[in-house]
Amino acid sequence: MDELLLSKVRLAVIAQLLSAEWVTFSELQKSIDVTNGNLGAHLGKLVEAGYVKEEKRFEARRPQSRYRLTKTGRNALLHHVTALQMLVEQHS
Amino acid sequence: MDASEARDHLQWIDGIVRATDRSLHMPPVTLIAWGLFGTMVNALHQATASGMTVPRDEVLHLPMMVVAIGVSVWAASRGRAARQSLVDSNAGIVFSVVFAVLMLVNLAAQNTVIPFQAMALFWCVGFSIALLIVGIQASRPLWIGGLALLAASVTAGHIPGWFDGILALGWALGFVVPGIVLALERPDGRTASI
Numbered sequence: 406m407d408e409l410l411l412s413k414v415r416l417a418v419i420a421q422l423l424s425a426e427w428v429t430f431s432e433l434q435k436s437i438d439v440t441n442g443n444l445g446a447h448l449g450k451l452v453e454a455g456y457v458k459e460e461k462r463f464e465a466r467r468p469q470s471r472y473r474l475t476k477t478g479r480n481a482l483l484h485h486v487t488a489l490q491m492l493v494e495q496h497s
Numbered sequence: 498m499d500a501s502e503a504r505d506h507l508q509w510i511d512g513i514v515r516a517t518d519r520s521l522h523m524p525p526v527t528l529i530a531w532g533l534f535g536t537m538v539n540a541l542h543q544a545t546a547s548g549m550t551v552p553r554d555e556v557l558h559l560p561m562m563v564v565a566i567g568v569s570v571w572a573a574s575r576g577r578a579a580r581q582s583l584v585d586s587n588a589g590i591v592f593s594v595v596f597a598v599l600m601l602v603n604l605a606a607q608n609t610v611i612p613f614q615a616m617a618l619f620w621c622v623g624f625s626i627a628l629l630i631v632g633i634q635a636s637r638p639l640w641i642g643g644l645a646l647l648a649a650s651v652t653a654g655h656i657p658g659w660f661d662g663i664l665a666l667g668w669a670l671g672f673v674v675p676g677i678v679l680a681l682e683r684p685d686g687r688t689a690s691i
Contacts, residue, residue: 427581490507492498492503
C-alpha cells in the first residue's frame with residue numbers, strides 16, 4: 406500500500422488530477438475544500454515524490470501554479486487501489 | 498489500515514473517479530467567430546446565386562478567415578480557465594483535425610474534382626460531426642448545434658435554389674447560437690456537463 410496515498414487529501418488531489426490535463430492550485434483548493442497551507446503541504450509531498458508535476462506561470466500578470474498527474478502518480482494510484490482491493494478481499 | 502477502512506477508501510476513490518471532469522472550457526467567442534465566418538461565406542454565395550453583385554470569394558474569404566483565426570488565438574491566450582479537462586484537449590484535437598483535413602481537401606480538390614457546392618457541404622458535415630463528438634461528451638448546446646448543422650446539410654440538397662442560404666442558416670444555428678448560449682450560461686465560458 407502506498408503510504409503517501411493513505412492521506413485522503415493527497416488521494417483527493419490525485420483523483421482530481423486523474424480526470425484533467427492540469428488543475429490550478431485555487432481550483433484544487435475549491436474542489437477539495439482544504440486550507441491553502443494544508444493543500445500546499447500535501448502538494449509539496451506529491452511533487453517531491455514525483456506523483457505530481459508543478460508548473461508555475463503568470464496569468465494576467467499574477468503568478469499561478471498548476472498541477473498535472475505524472476505517469477508515476479497514475480501508476481501509484483493504480484497500485485494503491487489494487488492493494489486496497491486485495492486487503493478487502495482477504496477479509497471478506 | 499483495516500479492511501473496513503480500505504473499503505471506505507475504495508468507495509471514496511470510486512466516487513471521485515466516477516464524477517470525472519466532463520466540463521468544457523471552450524471560449525464562446527471562438528464559436529461565434531467561426532460561425533459568423535461560415536454564415537457570411539454561405540450567405541454571400543446565396544446572394545450571388547440570387548443575382549446580387551458581391552465581391553469575389555478571395556477578396557472576402559481570406560480576410561474573414563484571418564479575423565476568425567485572430568479571434569481564436571486571442572480568446573485562447575486570454576483563457577482564464579482554472580483547469581483544462583481531458584474533454585478540452587479532445588475538443589481541441591477534434592476541431593483542429595476536422596479543420597486541417599477539410600482545408601487540405603478544399604485547397605487540393607475544389608473546382609478540380611470537387612464542385613464548389615459539394616465542398617461547402619463537406620465543410621458543414623465535417624463540422625457537424627465535430628460539434629456532435631464534442632457536444633455529446635460535454636455540452637448540450639454544442640450537440641444541438643451539431644444536429645442543426647447536420648439538418649441544414651441534409652435539407653440544403655433538396656432545395657437547390659436556397660442551397661447556400663440553408664447552409665448559412667446551419668452555420669448560424671450550429672455555431673453562433675450555441676456560442677451565445679454558452680457565453681450567457683457562464684461568464685468564464687465553462688459549460689455545464691450533461
